Amino acid sequence: MPQLQAAVKELQEKGIALPDYPDEPGTDAERDARARYDKVKGSAVNPVLREGNSDRRAPASVKNYARNHPQLMGAWTPESKTTVATMGAHDFRSRQKSVVLPADDVLTIKHVAADGTGTVLKDGLKVLQGEVVDGTFMSAAALEAFLAEQVARAKAEDVLFSVHLKATMMKVSDPIIFGHVVRAFFADVYTAYGEQLLAAGLDGTNGIAAVLAGLDGLEDGAAIKAAFDQALADGPRLAMVNSDKGITNLHVPSDVIVDASMPAMIRTSGHIVGTRR
Known part of the structure; x- marks a missing residue:
């Protein structure tokens, strides 16, 4: 402010x-x-x-209403296989650092690659004395390894796979992460057709719905669509936003918001309602 x-x-x-x-x-x-x-x-x-x-x-008044009309919690059973997985390392939380500025200043945000090459991402960033400047980063390689592990685990344990981000507010980072999730879930498709898909800008950042909508303009569009359908059939069961309409958890980044989706899952005994396909 x-x-x-x-x-x-x-x-x-x-x-x-x-x-x-x-x-x-x-x-x-x-x-x-x-x-x-x-x-x-x-x-x-x-x-x-x-x-x-x-x-x-x-x-x-809102607190009193909640006390008088508590939301019912589902019954959790020992057989529940519901788990919430987070990276725990090499992610934004573990890499976060903050500093309080001792004086007015002008900052530069710079990316330094492993080989020492520096790229200025933003310069001329004016800050005031006493402001808190916070910085963090995530390892894309660690994210990809984590996602591949979770997709395989969901398949092996026969549990629904879902991702919960805050893409409505984290408008830069979360759609990028969402794209990594889409590519991890459909890893075989991107291995086979990734060059065409990425060249057409269909990297999953805007969700699988945008990818499928963009296939019409590709030479192998029909074959790629069939590959996506096969991946859905062969992969772990995927959580749905609207099972009646076939809208999956991976269709649109902003369809599943962690603030609402995680409490709802907890209240329903670890289940995501209407997700079986």
């Missing part, structure tokens, strides 16, 4: 007025303003955007 406030103050000092956010843009200028806001605003629940309305505590 201090950085945002500083940016707004700088514009005001220069006499540059920020346009209002148009809910229903009617002119080219309003459409341009809305597009600029939409590009940077992120999630609508971002507390930075809500400014003074960032209190996430539930009001007393």
